[in-house]
Amino acid sequence: MSGWALLAHLVRPQGRHGEILADILTDFPERFSDRRRLFLLPPGAEATPTAKNQAPPREIELEDFWLHQGRIVLKFAGVDSIDDAEKFRGFHVAIPESERAELTDGSVYISDLEGCTVIDLATEGAPAIGTVVEVDRSASLLVLKGTDGSEVLVPFAKAYLETIDIAAKRIEMRLPAGLLEINAPLTAEERKLQQAAAAEEGAPSPTAPKKWTKHRPWKKKPQK
Known part of the structure; x- marks a missing residue:
């Protein structure tokens, strides 16, 4: 979202005193220990920041936080009950981009990668592979929308x-030969060959309807 840096996504209430669990x-x-002034963006605001009738970001004070099983629990001032916390389910926690932490040389913000066009220099003509629509942090993958509209996964490796x-x-990347073909969708001919091979082995075709076995109703034996 232009103008904002997203720090967390509020998932659900956590506890009885207004705490909120977040990704x-x-x-x-x-x-977060250095930040007390944060902003809450309503669901969808990070994708459509200029939409009409969009609720404005809400400035809020962070009282406390702690890490919890790979996530973070946030406690905001004035949010003191489960009902209060429930109102912010799905919101994003953000700060102005101008307040983002300074990066070391060679580092980039993940949010800045979105919208970038990926070029493969290893392929003749250096074609564009697609545009970054998401970054899978857990797997270090760039999720691209390919030039043909398909999803393309590219390892974000140095x-x-x-x-x-x-x-x-x-x-600009220099990808190993065959890497893109690994994640390419099956062609119509490849699907036919796959279905034929499955039929020969007696396995159900991926597109064939399931056949259900009819069972007799279970009857309880009378007690002697």
């Missing part, structure tokens, strides 16, 4: 990376 969207969760130009929204 972490920042590489610096420890810096070994493949050549340059990142955030201003130009361009990522």
